[in-house]
Amino acid sequence: MPTTSPPDAGLAPRGAGGQAGAAPRPARDRDAAGLGRPRAAAFVTPALLLIAAFLVFPALWTIYLGLTDYRLTGLAAADPQMVGLDNFTDALKDDSFSHSLGLTLQFVVGSAVIGQAGLGFLIAWVMRNRRGALRRLVEALVLTAWILPSSVIAFLWIALLDRDDGTLNAALHTPGTAWLLEHPMLSIIVFNIWRGTAFSMMLYAAALGNVPPSHLETARLAGASGWQQLRDVVFPRIRGHILTNLLLISLWTFNDFTPFLLTSGGPEDKTEVMPVFIYKLALSNGELGFGAAISVLMLLINLVIAVVYMTLLRRRKEDAPA
């Protein structure tokens, strides 16, 4: 057809122009803002200095402390001695360390991975098609738990769980049950779920908004049940969001100190999760060197968690091109 030739002819010069325009780009890539190296460095230096002073230095200092027998009081406070890796080997052999690590894992898996992520997803899924008052109310309530200061929340929960005048005992007609003493781990897990679900809920709500309705409808037309729709359409689509969410809430929960405000690690050491364990060790018992060593170990565990999730995330990108 004669009509097809003019557009073809018109394309040729445009293509050539595109190539010519692409040539100078690499040069600009090296210096996107056009500031020049010295000025760019001047802009970055203050931030780097702050990071060095408040992040890098304390971290290095902690590692150094971990290699000494530094104590809060006494002889070793005045003149700490290098003890090499003794603190680390002691910690790894120490029963209370592995006990605390076990508790922390329970806390992270129970309250973050299962609790917050699960409940957050559930709320987001149930609310996905709702608009209006109900949705806003639920979001407001969940978010309130998230934005209130820890100390306020801890106080509220102590009032809720109190043995004599606690709201929960009144509601369940179980007077005299000391929840924090009888079920200490369960209490802080439920507490942390209540406190932190908002983040997962918001993240999943945003992720669900990205699932094309036509995909869900195709599955529904094929006769897929609710669970099959989740498995075949929703989860593959939001896998990246799920992993990112799990990474963040795992790390936050791992490092969370708020349980201390409820139980102070007790009764005995039943809720002595890592941060509480270190706090007691370093500041109550005064074993700064030992505490620092365990802090470094905790940092390493955090790193391992992060690396595992990041690997999963990266594998997903290779899995699903485009």
Added chain:
Amino acid sequence: MADISMAALTKVYPGGVRALDGIDLTIADGEFFALLGPSGCGKTTLLRTLAGLETASSGSVGIGGRDVTALPPGRRDVAMVFQDYALFPHMSVSDNIAYPLRIQKVPGATRREKAAQTAAELGLTDYLDRRPGQLSGGQQQRVALARAMACHPQVFLFDEPLSNLDARMRLEARTFLKRLQRELGVTTVFVTHDQAEALALADRIAVMESGRIRQLGTPAEVFRYPANTFVASFIGSTPMNLLDGQVAGGRIDVAGALLPVPEGLEEGLAEGEKLVYGIRPEYLGLAEGPAEGALRGAVRVVENLGSAQLVTLEGESGFVQAVVDEDRRLTPGEIGHAVPRRDRALLYRDGELLNRAPAESGPAGRPGEGEAA
């Protein structure tokens, strides 16, 4: 074995929008049926209500003699192809095609065999292991079709499946779709707002406007005898000229031009009655000089249509468009005389057509041809 029937079907969306307003429609078994209409007239809503993705506010839907109004989408035995194809990006082409079978718990080997077979029919054999993201738009469309075909539904529902393709691919896909539907003989409802597509593909067309069907008929009927001025102005690649006129002495007086009354309509016209005279630009010829029964006007715009030109004349009757031969030289400002073809002229009283379609152009393109197998 599956005709579709709708009775007084109404859909009111929560916001109060009446997207379907008492639709009564029967679509025969094996028919290729197109829904046509301007944006927002309720085509998609009608399709989704048939599929069960929207619940009807009132009225009923039947498929193959079974009342499905209250059935969920998965139990209506229909397959739908969406405008974005809705292929699952994390599944291979083969898994995508076999997905409905997987939900029906067909064993894996049978499933793969069936997928390969369907893919072969659509020329997709080489792509079975690819992901949808690695396919062109046309290939994706065929995968979506294959997925719809694989589970042998009673009804196909297509919501603008060709609109993501470029013009050339569209023509190819259109022919392909028509052939496929003929071979399979599955009742098909097709939404489009490309009327050329509807005219080319469909056995019958319903033209919709704000939730109602304004005309139902074969492509030829809808094109030749638009039942009302809405359909008349909507259908056709160039809009029909709709001119206000008045009956005067056995002719129609359109702003001074006396035009002959279309055949068979001489009776029943009252002297002085106000009517609308409709004529497609294709059926208006430009006379060489002043002529009897011609619309007079100054040439304002000349548009090149490739093998013809579309001329817009401005006269006392307003703007009139005519399609003229490509060789004709026309200069803006020059006076033109447009002569209508008498056998193509239409008359509308209160917006409704007066012409009667000849009987033989009635049930053309018999549905059910494809069910020989």
